[in-house]
Amino acid sequence: MPETHVDPCGAVLERARALVEDRSLAHVRAWKTANPGALAIGYLPIYVPRPLFEALGCLPVALFGGGDELEIVRGDSYFQSYICHIPRSTLELGLSGHLDPLDGMVFPSICDVIRNLGGMWRMLFPDRYVAYLDIPQNFDMATGGRFFAHAMREIAEALGARGAKRLDAAALRRAIGGENARRASLERLDAIRRAEPWRLRASEAYLIARAGAGLPAATHRALVDEAVEAASRRPARLIDNARVVLRGSFCEQPPLDLIRSLEKAGCDIVDDDFQLGLRTIDGEIAVGEDEDPLDALARTYLQRGVATASRYIANDVKGAALVSRVRECGADGVVFAAASFCDPALLDQPMLEAALDRASIPHTSFKFAENNAQFQTIREQAGAFSDSVKLWGAER
Ligand code: SF4
Numbered sequence: 001m002p003e004t005h006v007d008p009c010g011a012v013l014e015r016a017r018a019l020v021e022d023r024s025l026a027h028v029r030a031w032k033t034a035n036p037g038a039l040a041i042g043y044l045p046i047y048v049p050r051p052l053f054e055a056l057g058c059l060p061v062a063l064f065g066g067g068d069e070l071e072i073v074r075g076d077s078y079f080q081s082y083i084c085h086i087p088r089s090t091l092e093l094g095l096s097g098h099l100d101p102l103d104g105m106v107f108p109s110i111c112d113v114i115r116n117l118g119g120m121w122r123m124l125f126p127d128r129y130v131a132y133l134d135i136p137q138n139f140d141m142a143t144g145g146r147f148f149a150h151a152m153r154e155i156a157e158a159l160g161a162r163g164a165k166r167l168d169a170a171a172l173r174r175a176i177g178g179e180n181a182r183r184a185s186l187e188r189l190d191a192i193r194r195a196e197p198w199r200l201r202a203s204e205a206y207l208i209a210r211a212g213a214g215l216p217a218a219t220h221r222a223l224v225d226e227a228v229e230a231a232s233r234r235p236a237r238l239i240d241n242a243r244v245v246l247r248g249s250f251c252e253q254p255p256l257d258l259i260r261s262l263e264k265a266g267c268d269i270v271d272d273d274f275q276l277g278l279r280t281i282d283g284e285i286a287v288g289e290d291e292d293p294l295d296a297l298a299r300t301y302l303q304r305g306v307a308t309a310s311r312y313i314a315n316d317v318k319g320a321a322l323v324s325r326v327r328e329c330g331a332d333g334v335v336f337a338a339a340s341f342c343d344p345a346l347l348d349q350p351m352l353e354a355a356l357d358r359a360s361i362p363h364t365s366f367k368f369a370e371n372n373a374q375f376q377t378i379r380e381q382a383g384a385f386s387d388s389v390k391l392w393g394a395e396r
Helices: 010-020 026-034 050-055 086-095 112-124 141-161 169-195 202-214 217-232 256-264 293-304 315-328 343-358 376-395
Strands: 040-043 059-062 104-108 129-133 242-247 267-271 333-339 363-368
Touching: 010 202, 010 217, 026 040, 026 059, 026 202, 050 059, 050 141, 050 169, 050 217, 050 293, 059 202, 086 112, 104 112, 112 129, 129 141, 141 293, 169 202, 169 217, 169 267, 169 293, 202 217, 202 256, 202 267, 242 315, 242 376, 256 267, 256 376, 267 376, 315 333, 315 343, 333 343, 333 376, 343 363, 363 376
Parallel strands: 040 059, 040 104, 104 129, 242 267, 242 333, 333 363
Antiparallel strands: none
């Protein structure tokens, strides 16, 4: 094949895909072999302070369920039918041994489903470390900040008792620096698809970002940087698509083929909330010279956590944040794609839609499950939406 036909992004995308599809966590096993005695700690969406775990010498591993390839045998028997799919597939992964490389699990306070799953985990895996992390909903540093720092210290002490390193301010500063560098690289990746979506499709950026779920920040940053460099060498293509912002997929993830279906239907997803945990802090985590880095982690979450469904702030603030994001991205409209029965996403959606209506920004919505296999209806709906915003968007 002539060299001009070789996709510069091919190799890095293939590596990212292998990491995303590694449901048995072989890469986590490899990390543990290379770091004897170190702990790998899984966590559910959306957010945990990853630098805390890295500072303790642990590997934080974000889990996003089982996707569309995993057969659910036992997971269904633990849950009623009218909740989302991610707890069943996560339980299936645990009961079938896929998550054995993990020494513990952290369940952040996003919704009752995750809370219940945490309780079940404690009963089903009594020898493993299990923590419920109450993310603060009071955004005052003297209250919520103190509470969050205390919760993080408790995790550090519990993991220390299981062999993790002692919490050390210098190590935490270094880990925060590593997270800031990863975050900056992810921002460069996102900037490419905002400016030139043909250079890196959303489905490709998705793979590159999600590949870091179980990688140390420095390793993931190198992968993201490689993708950014490779994308810059892709030849230009002209694609007449609608530019859309996607919201609602911060926890259970849509199947990759569903994202591709949206692209094929004429939507360039220029901004999304897939794997929001990697982007929960808006900008970098700054640590003052005399500041305890743990307080800095707490403060930054309180002050610069992105407006999303698990953050209990006024609806008009969330609506204004979405409208302003649409404008910053030069998007033509918004696609709401929430997991079926996802209470946090579906409760916020009407208020967000009202804010978009007031700003005359078109939107459409659908629901999915991580194990959906048929996308024809969604593709037709997205195609009609894309056509309509392209035809009539300029008249708004
Ligand atoms: S998909 Fe929604 S309802 Fe289900 S666990 Fe995640 S946040 Fe909770």
